[in-house]
Amino acid sequence: QVQLVESGGGLVKPGGPLRLSCAASGFTFSDYYMTWIRQAPGAGLEWVSYISGSGSTMAYADSVKGRFTISRDNAKNSLYLQMNSLRAEDTAVYYCARMTIYYFYMDVWGKGTTVTVSS
């Protein structure tokens, strides 16, 4: 079945790096845009970044631009989010989601991985 599984979350000190991964299965990964969404504790949803199926097009929220880098390895059916210069306000559950290019909605979501930025 179609599935997304995130990993790589954890506790990191302010200023530190962390790399999240998302393993996809059950669909042709390279056919889809992929995106990261995050949710701070007790807060709503915030779009973080997306990447096209080929990996040639990316976009970022202003809050992470210059610090986070999205990438993908279609041979491994995997999506990544490299997070550098982490701040306390980056603390959140990070979800990866599949995104269609038809109306750009997110139709499949992973269960999320928790990132905590604290000294």
Next chain:
Amino acid sequence: DIQMTQSPSSLAASVGDRVTITCRASQSISGYLNWYQQKPGKAPKLLIYAASRLQSGVPSTFSGSGSGTDFTLTISSLQAEDFATYYCQQSFNTPYTFGQGTKVEIK
């Protein structure tokens, strides 16, 4: 950035009630409006895309309408499993933005 404003922020309803949640965009987004349901500790789930199209597997008690700046999610007969938080999201342009959420609670 396009701001998305949902109302109400929360509501209390009973099983069988008709529930309506509204979402307003700060500028026209045509039909690029999606609705998600989120239960505590779980990932969001897509309910409605392109303003009015029901995602496969979602009960027909859910429906969406609207275009431009004003949109509505309607649950025609609230079921026990529908108690959750609902988010609208615009996919007209980046940054994709979500409404603040509407929590539907048991009356």
